[in-house]
Amino acid sequence: MAKANKYGIHRVISPQGVLPQAATKIDNNMKIYSNEILIDVQSLNIDSASFTQIKNDVGADADKIATRVMEIVKEKGKMQNPVTGSGGMLIGSIAKIGEDLDIDLKVGDKIATLVSLSLTPLKIENVKAVHMNTDRVDIEGQAILFETGIYAKLPSDMTEELALAALDVAGAPAQTAKLAKPGDSVLILGGAGKSGMMCCYEAKKRVGPTGKVVAAVINEEERDKLVSSNLCHEVVIADATKPIEVLEKSLVVNAGQEYDLSINVVNVPNTEMSTILPVRDAGIAYFFSMATSFTKAALGAEGVGKDVMMIVGNGYTKGHAEITLEALRESPVLRKIFEEKYV
Secondary structure (H helix, E strand, O other): OHHHHHHHHHHHHEEOOOOEEEEEEEEEOOOOOOOOOOOOOOOEOOOOOOOOHHHHHHOOOOOHHHHHHHHHHHHHOOOOOOOOOOOOOEEEEEEEEEOOOOOOOOOEEEEEOOOOOOOOOOOEEEEEEEEOOOOOEEEEEEEEEOOOOEEOOOOOOOOHHHHHHHHHOOHHHHHHHHHHOOOOOOEEOOOOOOHHHHHHHHHHHHHHOOOOEEEEEEOOOHHHHHHHOOOOOEEOOOOOHHHHHHHHHHHHOOOOOEEEEEEEEOOOOOOOHHOOOEEEEEEEEEEEEOOOHHHHHHHHHHHOOOOOEEEEEEOOOOOOOHHHHHHHHHHHHHHHHHHHHHH
């Protein structure tokens, strides 16, 4: 069994010289190298921006969505939406471990991969179900994890579906936990979504009694859900694609003051300036949304004279799986919402 490049570049078919995530096509032959892991895949959790784009393109029809997912994987060797560029993550069981890997896994262990499907070699034999409300696709197939690929063993104190729903967005709440400081004012765009509620919980926990967490949502139903859950201090209804509307409404509930930190977890494009405008100079705008145009963000901030630190939402930060799963253990309210809506 030959040893391969730890970053997976040996599986890049085109264009040569790039990493698997940037490749347009990768080799999804399931014969592993000595430093790869073979996974029997149970479910794909498609990135929210990607799933929304596919659904808008082919219609809210499970069969059509399944067909489109299979077409993408057949064409690219991985599940990477050609429009959004994003992927998602998967859960499955370990089928085989390369002989050169010294890891805390054994054949049969169930894991969630914490690297994007946009770089994961994947082969789908059959789509068994499409869960429209949770962006989950159950399949029969296999995937490969590279030597540098990160993963989490599925916990024993919650269902696989619950763990998958949370780990799918693990980067956002964990990054929020690191960025939000005691006394900060924090604005979360898309606060009623899966990652949004996680971010609200972590932000409120970290800012403490002297801070404030405000969520921006799109309608009254989302507002009522957040108000009743007490996951944040204030909720405003505003269209994230309309920056002046977001600015005005968010400042009203923050005593007219700009925010120390804004977090964008929406799944639609053209929300960059709604993230930037409400933030004070030297504040932070954190873009976790995969629908973000970083060109629009950079030029937009320059255009309005905003000296803010802009952070690209990295889906990985140390301890992100542990932080995210612990939030579900700590908050019965958050856990109940996830169990009712995302499982």
